[in-house]
Structure formats: C-alpha cells, structure tokens
Amino acid sequence: MENVINFFSFEDPNVRYVVLGTVLLSASAAMVGSFILLQKKALIGDAVAHSVLPGICAAFLFSGTKDIVWMLFGAFITGWLALVGIDFVTKYSKIKKDAAIGLVLSVFFGVGIVLMTYIQQSGNAAQSGLDNFIFGKAAALIADDLLIFSILAMIILITISLFFKTFTLIAFDRPFAEAIGYPVHRLDLLLTSLTVLAVVTGITAVGVVLMAAMLITPPAAARYWTDNIRHMVLISVLFGAFAGLSAAFVSYVAPAMPTGPWMVVASSGIAFFSFFLAPKRGMLPKLYRQHANRQVIAEENLLKRFYHLGEARSDFTGSHVEHTLIGPDNFGSTKSRSVLRRLRRKGWVTGHDKRWQLTDEGHAKAAKVVRLHRLWELYLTKYMAIAADHVHDDAETIEHILTPELERELEQQLGYPDRDPHDTVIPKV
Amino acid sequence: MIVQAKEPILEVHDLTVSYARKPVLWGIDFTLPAGSIAGIVGPNGAGKSTLLKAVMGLVPVASGYVKLFDQPLQAVRNRVSYVPQRESVDWDFPVSVLDVVLMGRYEKLGLLRNPSNADRALALDCLEKMGMAAFARRQISQLSGGQQQRVFLARALAQEADIYFMDEPFAGVDAATEQAIISLLKDMADARKTIVVVHHDLESARSYFDWIVLLNMRLVAVGPTAQVFTNETIQQAYGGRLNLLSQVGDLLEKREFPSREK
Numbered sequence: 001m002e003n004v005i006n007f008f009s010f011e012d013p014n015v016r017y018v019v020l021g022t023v024l025l026s027a028s029a030a031m032v033g034s035f036i037l038l039q040k041k042a043l044i045g046d047a048v049a050h051s052v053l054p055g056i057c058a059a060f061l062f063s064g065t066k067d068i069v070w071m072l073f074g075a076f077i078t079g080w081l082a083l084v085g086i087d088f089v090t091k092y093s094k095i096k097k098d099a100a101i102g103l104v105l106s107v108f109f110g111v112g113i114v115l116m117t118y119i120q121q122s123g124n125a126a127q128s129g130l131d132n133f134i135f136g137k138a139a140a141l142i143a144d145d146l147l148i149f150s151i152l153a154m155i156i157l158i159t160i161s162l163f164f165k166t167f168t169l170i171a172f173d174r175p176f177a178e179a180i181g182y183p184v185h186r187l188d189l190l191l192t193s194l195t196v197l198a199v200v201t202g203i204t205a206v207g208v209v210l211m212a213a214m215l216i217t218p219p220a221a222a223r224y225w226t227d228n229i230r231h232m233v234l235i236s237v238l239f240g241a242f243a244g245l246s247a248a249f250v251s252y253v254a255p256a257m258p259t260g261p262w263m264v265v266a267s268s269g270i271a272f273f274s275f276f277l278a279p280k281r282g283m284l285p286k287l288y289r290q291h292a293n294r295q296v297i298a299e300e301n302l303l304k305r306f307y308h309l310g311e312a313r314s315d316f317t318g319s320h321v322e323h324t325l326i327g328p329d330n331f332g333s334t335k336s337r338s339v340l341r342r343l344r345r346k347g348w349v350t351g352h353d354k355r356w357q358l359t360d361e362g363h364a365k366a367a368k369v370v371r372l373h374r375l376w377e378l379y380l381t382k383y384m385a386i387a388a389d390h391v392h393d394d395a396e397t398i399e400h401i402l403t404p405e406l407e408r409e410l411e412q413q414l415g416y417p418d419r420d421p422h423d424t425v426i427p428k429v
Numbered sequence: 430m431i432v433q434a435k436e437p438i439l440e441v442h443d444l445t446v447s448y449a450r451k452p453v454l455w456g457i458d459f460t461l462p463a464g465s466i467a468g469i470v471g472p473n474g475a476g477k478s479t480l481l482k483a484v485m486g487l488v489p490v491a492s493g494y495v496k497l498f499d500q501p502l503q504a505v506r507n508r509v510s511y512v513p514q515r516e517s518v519d520w521d522f523p524v525s526v527l528d529v530v531l532m533g534r535y536e537k538l539g540l541l542r543n544p545s546n547a548d549r550a551l552a553l554d555c556l557e558k559m560g561m562a563a564f565a566r567r568q569i570s571q572l573s574g575g576q577q578q579r580v581f582l583a584r585a586l587a588q589e590a591d592i593y594f595m596d597e598p599f600a601g602v603d604a605a606t607e608q609a610i611i612s613l614l615k616d617m618a619d620a621r622k623t624i625v626v627v628h629h630d631l632e633s634a635r636s637y638f639d640w641i642v643l644l645n646m647r648l649v650a651v652g653p654t655a656q657v658f659t660n661e662t663i664q665q666a667y668g669g670r671l672n673l674l675s676q677v678g679d680l681l682e683k684r685e686f687p688s689r690e691k
Contacts (some may be wrong), residue, residue, distance in 0.1 A: 038522065166540050169532055173518045179485045179511035180536035180588075181503070187540075227568035229523045 003253045013143075015252060018259075021141040021149055022205050022244035026214050026263060028153040029198040030240030031160050033215035034222070034233045035191060038171040043098065044083070046212035047105040048192070049199045051082030053112025053208045056133050057119060066130060068145050072152075072200050079196035082108050112208075136207030136260030137251075145204055152201045156194050160233075167191060168229055206260035213264045214240065221271040224278035243267035297400050298339045302326070303348065303366035304373070306358050307427075319357035367427040373399040374420035374427075375410045381421040382414065388421035430662060432652025434462035437499075438592060438623050439484070444493035445689065446476070446483045451682035452491065452646075453479050455674065459651040461640060464621045466614050468628045468638035468654075472667050475645040477627045478514065481594050484625075485511045491688045497592060507536055510590035514597050515577050520569050526580050527565040530556055533587025548587075555586040560609060575606030582610065592623040599628060611637055631663065646674055 010016050036045050052075035059074025060066060082104050089100040116134075119127050129137075141149075160167070170177045170184060178184050195215070202211040222236035247263035276283050305325055310316035326336035340356060343349045348362030358366060373395045380391040402410070411417075420426055437460035444457040454476040461467050469477045482488045484495050486502050498505050510533075530552040531544045538544060544552075556562045559579040564572070572580065578598055585593055599607055614624050614637075625642075628634055634641065634654075641658045643649040643666045650662040681688060 162541055165535065165538075165543060168524065168528075169535055172522045172524060172529070173513065173532070175482075175485075175487055175513045175517060176511065176532065176584075177535075178487055179509075179513075181506045182535075182540065223523065227523045227570070228525070229528075232523050 007249055007252050015248075017141050017143060017146050018205075018248045018252065019245060021146050022248045022259065022263065023241045024149055024153040024244075025198075025201040025205055026218070026240035026244030026267075027237045028156040029202060029211065029214040030218035030222075030236040031233060032156060032191070032194045032198040033217075033240075034219040034229075034236045035160070035167045035171060036195060037216055037219045037223070038168075038229070039191075042216045043101045044086070044192070045195055045199075045215040047082055047086060047101045047108075048079045048195050049208050049210075049212040049215070050105045050112075051108035052076075052079045052196070052199055052203065053133065054078045054108055054115055055112075056203065056208075057112055057115035057130070060119060060127065060130060061115065064124075066127075068148050068204075071133075071203065072148070075200045075203065076196055078108060078112075079199065080192075083192055132207065133203050134207050134209055135258045136202070136205050136210065136263075137258060141204055149201045152197050156197055156201075159190070159194060163187070163190070164230075164233075202260075206263055207258075210260040210264045214243070214267065217264070217267040217271050218243065221267070221274040224274040224281045239267060239270050243270065293400075295339075295342070298336075299343060299346075300365075300369045300400055302336065302339050302343060303358070303362060304369050306349070306356075306362070307366040307370050310358070310363075311424075316358065316363055319351070319355040322351075322354040322356060325356060364429060368429050369399055371427045371429060372402045372407060374424065375407065375414065375417075376402065377420050377422070378414055378417055378426075379410055391421065430650045430652060430657045431459060431648065432657060434460040434465075436463065437461060438463040438497065439625070440496040440499070441480075441484065442493050442495070444480075444483055444495065445491040446479055446488055447491045447681075447688050448479075448488075449682060450685060450688065451678045452688045453678075454483065455647045457493070457644075457648050459642060459648060461623065461625065461642075463623050464618055465640040466618050466624045466626065466638050467640040467642060468626050468634050469642045469644055470628055470631065470634050470638075470666075471644035471649075473629070475666070477629070477644055478596050480642075480644065481511075481596050481625070481627055485509075485594060508591040510585045510588040510593045512581050512585045512593065512595040512598060515574065515581060515600065517596075520572065520577060522569060524569060525565070526556065526561065526567050526569060526572070527552060529569060529580050530565075530583045530587050533584040536588060551589075552583070552587050555583040556580075558586060558613070559583045573603070575602040578602045578606060579609065582613065590622075593617070593625065595624065595626045597627050597629070599626075599630070599633075634658070646678075 006012065007015055010019065033045065036042060055074035055076065055078030056071050057074075058078070059070040062074075063070040085104045086097070086100050089095050089103065090097050095103070116131065119130060166177075166182065166187060169182070170187060174184060198215065199208070199211045202214060206214055218239040219232065219236040221239055222232045225235055226232050243263050243266035246266040247259045250262045251257045251259045274282065277285070279285055302325065306320065307316070309320050309324060310318070322340075326340065340349065340351070343362065344351065347359060348365055349356050349358055351357065376395040376398045377388075377391040380386045380394060381388050386394075418426060439461040441457055441459050444454060445452055446454040457480060469480060471477050479488060483490050484502075495502065497509060502509065527549070531548060533555070534544055534548040534552065538548070553562060553565060556565055559582055561576065561579050561583060564576065564580075569577070569580065582595075582598065585595070598610055602610070614626070617624055626638070628637070635658060638654055640652070641654045642651045643657065643662055645666045649666040650657040680686075
C-alpha cells in the first residue's frame with residue numbers, strides 16, 4: 001500500500017522519469033503502430049525492432065560510450081538497412097515478402113547478439129547495462145534520456161498529426177494516392193522512419209525484442225472498439241499509455257521485474273479484454289446476441305403454439321393444459337416451462353394449476369408471428385416460385401426477424417392477401 | 430481498324446508494358462476524342478486494367494508515352510480522375526462514407542491541409558448525386574457492392590476532373606446501380622467530360638459506349654462504336670489467334686530478354 005502511495009504521488013523524481021518515459025514511448029509507439037497495422041505491415045515493425053540491436057552495439061563499439069545520441073544514431077542506421085534489405089530481397093529474388101522479413105530479421109538480430117556477446121566478453125567497464133537494451137529496464141531511464149525521448153515522441157506526434165489524412169489515404173487506397181500524385185514512396189519512407197524512431201525511443205525501457213508488440217498490440221485492441229480511424233488512434237494511444245504506466249508501477253514495486261515484458265503483458269491483457277468484451281466486435285457480446293435471438297425464437301414459437309391450438313378450436317380466449325402446450329414431462333419440457341414463465345413475466349400469458357391462456361397483448365403478439373409466417377410463405381410461393389409444401393421451414397426462421405417496415409412492404413407487394421398458400425387465414429393485427 | 434480522333438484529349442503512343450519481362454501490352458497506339466464515353470473491351474487477361482494503370486503512371490512502361498490534353502500526366506493531374514477496381518481496397522477499413530468521398534479533394538488540398546467545410550459540402554453534394562447522401566456517416570463495411578461502387582464514383586466526382594478513368598465500375602453491382610452509373614456517365618459526357626471505362630460485357634458495351642477500344646494484348650480496333658465494333662473485330666479480339674503473341678511473351682520471360690533493345 002505504501003508503495004502505491006509513493007508511486008502515485010510522483011514525489012520521487014525517479015518515479016517521475018520512469019513514468020513519463022514509459023508513457024511517452026508507449027503512446028508514440030501506439031500512434032505509429034496504428035498506421036502500420038492499417039497498412040498491414042505489422043511484421044515490418046517486428047523486423048525493425050529486432051534490427052536496431054546491431055546498430056546499438058556497433059555504435060557502442062565505435063564511440064565507447066552508452067551515450068543515447070550515439071545509440072539512436074546506430075539504431076537508426078541498421079533499422080534502415082534492414083528495411084532496404086527486405087525491399088531488395090523481395091524485388092530481386094524469388095523469395096516472398098514474409099520470408100524476406102523473417103530472413104532479414106534473424107540475420108540482423110543474430111549479428112546484434114554476436115556483437116553484444118563480444119562486447120560483454122571484452123571486459124570494457126562502460127558496457128555494463130548494455131544488455132538492458134534487449135529486454136529493457138525502465139529504472140535505467142535518467143533525466144537526460146527523458147529529454148531526448150520527449151523530443152522524439154513530440155516529433156512522432158506532430159508528424160503523424162500533420163500527415164494523418166495522407167497516411168490514412170495510403171493505408172486505404174494506395175493506387176488512388178499514387179494517381180493523385182502523392183509521393184507515396186517518400187511517404188512510406190517517412191512512416192518507416194517514424195517506426196524506427198518509435199522503436200528507438202523504446203530501447204532503454206522496453207528493449208528491442210518486445211518493442212514490436214508495443215507497436216501492434218494497442219492499435220489491434222483499439223480496432224475492436226471503434227470504426228472511426230481518429231478514435232482508433234486515440235484509443236490506441238490511451239491503451240499504450242496505460243500499459244506503460246502499469247509496467248512502470250510493477251517494476252517500481254518489484255525492482256527485479258523487467259519493464260518491457262510487463263508492458264507487453266499489460267497491453268496483451270487489454271487486447272484480450274477487447275477481444276472478448278468489446279461491445280460490437282467482441283466475442284462475449286456476440287454470444288450474448290445469439291443467446292438473446294434464441295430466446296426470442298423460443299418465446300415466439302410458444303406463442304404460436306397457443307395460436308394454433310386456439311385456431312383448432314376456433315376460440316383464442318380459453319386456457320390450455322400445460323402438456324398440450326409443451327409436451328409431456330420430460331427433459332426438454334423443463335426448458336419450455338421456463339419459457340412459459342418468461343412469457344408470464346412479460347404479461348403475455350396467465351396461468352395456474354398447469355393451465356395457461358393468452359392475455360390480449362399475448363394474443364396480438366402471437367397473431368403477429370403467425371401472420372408474418374404466412375405472409376412470408378405466400379411471398380415465397382408467389383415471387384420465388386417455391387412449391388407450397390417447401391416454404392414452411394424457411395418461414396419458421398424469417399417470421400422472427402421481419403421488421404414492421406418489411407411487413408408493410410410484403411403486404412403491399414402481395415396485394416393485402418387474406419389467405420396463405422395452404423389456404424389458411426392470415427390473421428390481421 | 431484504327432480510327433484516330435480529330436482533336437484528341439488522350440493520346441497513347443506505342444505503349445508496351447511488361448510484368449517481369451513478359452509483355453502484357455504490345456505497342457498500343459490510339460487517340461480518344463473529348464466528350465466521349467469510351468469502353469476498353471477485351472477478353473480476360475487482355476491487359477485492360479493494365480492499360481488504365483499505365484495511363485495513370487501506376488505501372489512502369491517498357492516503351493512509349495501517354496499524353497493527356499497534349500501534355501504529360503504530371504502537368505495535368507488535377508484534371509484527371511482514376512477510379513480503381515472496387516475489390517482493390519479493404520472495405521473493413523475504419524472510415525466513413527464521407528471520409529472516402531473527401532479523399533477526392535486530397536489532390537487539391539495537398540499533403541498537409543485538411544478538408545474545409547466547402548470540401549465537405551461538395552462531397553455531400555457528390556454523394557447526393559449518387560443517391561448515397563443518407564449513408565454519409567455510415568462506416569464503409571456496411572455497404573453493399575453496388576453502394577461501394579457509388580461511393581467510389583462520388584469520390585471521383587469530388588475530384589472535379591475533366592477526364593475519368595474507371596476500372597470495371599459495372600463489375601458486381603446490382604441492376605439499379607448499373608443504370609444509375611450509366612446515366613451519370615451520360616450526364617458527365619453532356620458536360621464535355623471524357624470517360625474511359627474498362628468493361629468486359631460485350632452485350633452492354635454496344636449501348637453504353639460511343640467509342641470503343643478493343644484490346645487483346647495488342648490493339649485490335651479503336652473508333653466510334655458503330656464503325657469498329659463489328660463481328661469481325663470482336664472475332665479478332667476474342668478468337669484464339671493470338672496464341673503466337675503469348676508464346677513469344679513467354680519466351681521473352683524465360684530467356685530474360687528485354688522487350689526493347691535499348
């Protein structure tokens with residue numbers, strides 16, 4: 001508890017650095033990542049993230065310091081080389097893009113690990129902490145780094161805002177963008193440079209390996225919540241920032257914990273949450289909607305049963321014995337009995353002593369379902385040339401979803417009919 | 430049969446296009462008059478879409494050049510509109526119908542400026558013309574095929590161009606949309622706009638287009654529909670006699686030969 005208070009009071013300058021740093025970097029990565037995701041270039045982000053490692057090591061070997069400017073410079077160069085390499089391989093060989101990305105990624109990362117191992121074995125005192133660049137250590141953030149990260153994050157933020165509509169167009173319809181004369185190749189280079197920048201801002205706190213996840217996971221989660229690209233980018237940034245904040249908190253409470261993996265765990269958590277619970281696209285709401293549909297079908301079918309029984313004895317007002325409605329007592333009838341109780345709650349039936357009858361409202365409702373069923377059967381025989389003995393099953397489903405507007409249109413097209421193809425009366429409501 | 434236009438608005442000169450050394454268009458050379466509705470017609474794999482892309486500078490050409498309004502494309506882009514095939518984009522993309530139509534204004538806005546209220550009003554007007562005004566706020570994934578095509582055409586209208594290149598606008602649309610599109614094209618032609626349409630249905634081509642470009646890797650015929658769209662030229666384009674041409678194409682690809690010596 002004390003930890004929580006200490007952390008969220010932000011009095012400790014170290015906490016401030018770490019929080020600000022992780023939030024900045026994850027927010028800017030999420031922003032760039034949105035466009036990478038929409039351009040379907042997620043793997044490219046992964047390749048860039050891995051490919052900055054040899055650059056960092058080479059920069060260290062060259063300069064002999066862990067100065068952040070040198071690191072950025074090196075990272076930028078190899079990140080770039082990797083992208084050029086991918087394009088080159090795809091263009092001049094029979095290797096396809098996915099294989100080329102895999103190839104370049106592993107070669108660059110391999111070289112990076114070789115260099116890093118060499119540096120660690122060399123006994124250079126300045127090298128301690130260089131391995132943090134692989135998995136990240138937010139606690140290693142210092143004020144100087146933070147200044148540079150803030151500048152980089154601002155660059156990313158401003159550039160994306162300026163080119164928002166342009167990047168959107170390229171992601172949606174590249175040939176059109178080319179046709180209206182947009183310099184699509186140079187804009188691609190710009191977005192790739194921003195990707196490298198975003199990855200580079202994350203190397204201290206998240207590390208190169210997991211930075212790709214911070215590019216892709218928040219926007220992928222955000223896509224579940226909205227169909228508007230502006231909202232998507234905003235939500236993505238918020239998700240990223242939240243993941244950054246929670247990871248900073250975890251590694252503050254438990255200093256042995258690396259920040260990068262926790263950031264990824266947090267953003268994956270958000271992604272799973274979105275995947276299951278997002279209102280329109282999420283899995284649970286989808287299941288719920290299906291469940292609700294099944295309930296409507298069961299209720300309306302039972303109302304129809306009332307109607308048919310009433311029709312048979314030309315009297316819709318009397319009551320019916322329960323087992324004529326839902327069949328004899330067995331396993332299936334328990335479910336039907338709960339449907340009956342639901343109908344009673346809605347005020348459509350009344351009943352006691354195992355006898356049930358429709359209320360006025362229930363009768364209207366039942367007549368309506370039967371009416372839609374028969375109208376649809378008539379439509380099928382009349383306009384779709386389906387035989388009268390084949391239309392029932394189809395109408396069984398359609399009767400539950402026809403809207404009042406469609407009902408009116410059906411009636412009009414059929415010339416306000418009285419009888420269905422089986423020569424039974426279509427009830428008026 | 431090749432009929433040259435008197436005051437050509439589009440001139441395609443000796444155009445050859447290759448994909449991986451294999452020529453898909455051989456020495457295409459023709460002109461189109463202003464104010465015409467021209468159909469590019471030919472069998473599958475004839476290079477109809479490729480011809481459009483080559484005109485728009487979207488694929489590299491092995492030889493030849495294209496002139497619009499007697500100038501290269503770069504000089505007159507703001508007078509040219511391109512409507513890609515409907516299937517070429519991801520219709521689950523998170524933008525609204527209005528967002529897509531506004532893209533028609535981007536050429537005039539440049540890279541950095543955002544659409545103004547005037548642009549928005551114009552875009553809504555274009556949607557209205559396509560009978561899609563009620564859909565402006567909808568996300569594009571909720572549209573049917575015909576509605577998607579209408580949105581693409583509304584975007585093209587928003588470009589306020591003088592010549593329009595449309596890649597298969599009639600493919601996979603409902604009959605009502607097909608009629609809406611053709612009457613739109615007629616209105617545009619009356620306003621002295623030129624429209625070039627890739628089309629694969631021979632039946633309707635005769636009534637839709639007043640100028641025909643009949644294509645099968647090479648140019649078979651070009652000119653006013655009544656004059657050049659004959660059983661004989663159609664037979665030439667659709668008959669199997671081009672076998673030799675594709676065999677030479679295969680050979681160029683296999684031997685890694687350039688299609689021109691230079």
